Amino acid sequence: DRDNFWRALIPSHQQDQSVYEERHLRYISHLGKGNFGSVELCRYDPLGDNTGELIAVKKLQTNKQSNIEDFQKEINTIRSLHSDYIVKYRGICYSMGRLSMSLVMEYLPYGSLIGYLEKNRQHVNNRRMLLFASQICKGLEYLQSMRYVHRDLAARNILVASDTLVKIADFGLTKIIPFDKEYYRVTHPGESPIFWYAPESITESKFSHKSDVWSFGVVLHELFSYCEHNRNPKRLCMQEIGNDMQGPSIAMHLNDILKKNWRLAAPPHCPPKVYSMMMTCWAYCADDRPTFSTLGDQIEACIQDERE
Ligand SMILES: C=CCCn1cc(-c2nc(Nc3ccc(C4CCNCC4)cc3)nc3[nH]ccc23)cn1
Numbered sequence: 001d002r003d004n005f006w007r008a009l010i011p012s013h014q015q016d017q018s019v020y021e022e023r024h025l026r027y028i029s030h031l032g033k034g035n036f037g038s039v040e041l042c043r044y045d046p047l048g049d050n051t052g053e054l055i056a057v058k059k060l061q062t063n064k065q066s067n068i069e070d071f072q073k074e075i076n077t078i079r080s081l082h083s084d085y086i087v088k089y090r091g092i093c094y095s096m097g098r099l100s101m102s103l104v105m106e107y108l109p110y111g112s113l114i115g116y117l118e119k120n121r122q123h124v125n126n127r128r129m130l131l132f133a134s135q136i137c138k139g140l141e142y143l144q145s146m147r148y149v150h151r152d153l154a155a156r157n158i159l160v161a162s163d164t165l166v167k168i169a170d171f172g173l174t175k176i177i178p179f180d181k182e183y184y185r186v187t188h189p190g191e192s193p194i195f196w197y198a199p200e201s202i203t204e205s206k207f208s209h210k211s212d213v214w215s216f217g218v219v220l221h222e223l224f225s226y227c228e229h230n231r232n233p234k235r236l237c238m239q240e241i242g243n244d245m246q247g248p249s250i251a252m253h254l255n256d257i258l259k260k261n262w263r264l265a266a267p268p269h270c271p272p273k274v275y276s277m278m279m280t281c282w283a284y285c286a287d288d289r290p291t292f293s294t295l296g297d298q299i300e301a302c303i304q305d306e307r308e
Contacts, residue, residue, distance in 0.1 A: 019093070024045055025043075027042055037062075038058070041055075041057075054107045055106070058102060060100060060101065081146065084165075085135045085138050085166070086142065086168050090104040090105055105169075112157075112159055113155045113222075113227060118229075121226045128163075131303070133220055133223060133299050149209060151175060151201075153215035154215065155219055186205040194254060197215070199259070202251050212292075214289065220277065221233065225268075237254055238250075240257055263282050277295065281295070
């Protein structure tokens with residue numbers, strides 16, 4: 001039947017332990033937009049009695065061959081990652097009708113970090129922020145150990161599993177660093193989140209673990225700004241550059257002010273040690289930035305400070 005048709009297409013060693021049949025998928029609601037696709041909340045209900053599990057299903061929205069290949073790479077990436085701090089892969093769902101494929105992941109009930117912090121601001125204190133920061137840092141340390149560069153680290157791509165657990169999501173732009181190089185050069189930058197980018201990513205499309213460290217510093221800034229929309233990195237950088245700046249010259253002006261050592265200002269009530277940690281992530285020269293393991297130790301030290 002149709003499953004065998006799809007199984008026949010995929011080499012056996014790559015076949016997934018779980019193939020979800022579209023006919024048992026019950027659409028519930030829209031969860032968000034990722035790179036090249038949208039994510040929906042579904043119940044996988046083969047018994048048809050509403051006892052099935054809730055899952056997050058990312059559907060590819062394109063028929064461009066390049067996006068289909070990128071989606072396949074995203075699926076292979078997330079399938080190869082096993083960490084408490086990275087959203088879990090569940091399987092894939094084929095639909096014969098549209099000859100398309102969807103990525104099935106664990107459903108994280110609290111949504112993205114941005115919405116969560118805006119909604120729960122009053123009972124998230126510095127210690128809780130630092131716990132989230134240490135979890136993201138551990139997820140990135142694991143990603144680095146697998147030679148992956150995320151390339152799209154931002155609070156919008158961090159999901160909240162519970163009041164005490166966050167996970168890294170959306171691996172649509174993630175690349176593997178070649179074994180003989182320290183960085184990955186992108187040929188087609190596309191619409192890039194340049195306000196989260198390290199200078200070398202803006203000017204040379206170079207991405208490395210050190211450029212992920214820069215973006216991690218920006219995520220720390222978003223965290224300690226409670227992801228307030230009027231304090232978001234894009235808004236703060238554009239205020240500095242001049243809001244009337246247009247198009248490609250924005251990247252040039254952004255690099256210019258970064259070269260002149262302008263950086264995002266400390267968020268209100270941000271502990272000084274946390275801000276100085278952010279500043280080390282924003283060293284203009286990639287080699288001067290800390291490693292994720294160093295950052296992990298510094299975050300643990302900040303948590304101890306908050307305990308006293
Ligand atoms: C990573 C960011 C880009 C793509 N993306 C991924 C997801 C996503 N979301 C969720 N849970 C979720 C739970 C509640 C809400 C709500 C919606 C209504 N307003 C309040 C908040 C939103 C999301 N679980 C997931 N597992 C795997 C992916 C995934 C969403 N967007």
